[in-house]
Amino acid sequence: MLIAGEVHTGLLRAADPATVEQARRLVDLVVGEPVLVSRRPIAYVRSPEIPVGVDCGLGSAADTRRVRGVGTALQRAAITGGHVVQGSAVATLLRGGGSARQPWSHYLTRPGVIETLGRTRWDEVAAALAGPDRPGDALDLGAMAGRVADRVQRSAPRDGTVRLRAPRTRLRWTARVGPATGPRIRYSVRSDDLRMLELSVPDDQPPPVQELAALAEDVALHDWLLSTLLEIVGKSALGVIERRAALERLLPAIDYLLHLWMPAARGEELSAAVWAALDRRPGFSRQWDTLVHRIRDQLSVGAVTALAAAGPR
Secondary structure (H helix, E strand, C coil): CEEEEEEEEEECCCCCCCCHHHHHHHCCCCCCCCCEEECCCCCEEECCCEEEEEEEECCCCCCCCCCEEEEEEEEEEEEECCCEEEEEEEEEEEECCCCCCCCHHHHHCCCCEEEEECCCCHHHHHHHHHCCCCCCCECCHHHHHHHHHHHHHHHCCCCCCCCCCCCCEEEEEEEEEECCCCCEEEEEECCCCEEEEEEEEECCCCCCHHHHHHHHHHHHHHHHHHHHHHHHHHHHCCCCCCHHHHHHHHHHHHHHCHHHCCCCCCCCHHHHHHHHHHHHCCCHHHHHHHHHHHHHHHHHHHHHHHHHHHCCC
16 A cells, blocks of 8 residues: 655745634635634644545656556645645555446545556555656646645735745655554655655554644645745845844744744654654754754844943933
8 A cells, every 4th residue: 555645835925924713714625614723732724625536647757557546635725823835635545456447436435545457566656656757647646735725825815015935845755554663764855845755654553644644744844944944044144244134034034934843743653753763864953943043143142232232321
């Protein structure tokens, strides 16, 4: 069995952060279905899951032997802290019961499951779903994730001036379920906007699909936070331009981002294992803490300089 997904993460394009109620309305994408709302430990809302029917290839552009997949994937949207929008898509891939395609009624009874037709080599399918290139008729979970994120962005209010702009990032992820002694984790940066998370989990007690999807969204959120803060600090030109001007460039990051860092806030045992690996290498939390300390040091020096310039009263 193979579980695959993609998460797109970006900043809500609005002048002010959304309140919990405003965010709930933005992700209320399915009439009659409840929106998940959580205020602890950080404000978080998530849309109901939307099934998307697929009948497509699962191989890469270089494959001569194509595997066909039929079924449904699930897409959803979330807003964290009133600032960060995520679109996510996930599907569980299983071998079909035969070589013939079934009626749609068969696949619709198993939302989020795609059955493969033809001889399936899971290593090849996982590599194809993780690869940067794929045929135009192949399964594209990234397009599903991008569409649901765009849908939320189009509904966001456009009044006022947006103080912070940041590019969207993509996290592709796969989870192989099979015989193993424990979870194996591999994270890599493929390009400026594309990351890859590959997991292998034991089949004796595999985590629920929704737990894996939430874990991927958590990793994608914090990867985006770290990437965005790195870019902001780089553009602030600390030590190059006058300190007050540099601090002005950092203020949106202080207002929008610093309070959102909370990895594994809603995670389970697997989430703790993944974050322990990410903090060992590439060192997510160490790099974040270094950046935050640098910003706070600049604020402290700026405050001391301003007091000294004011002189005694």
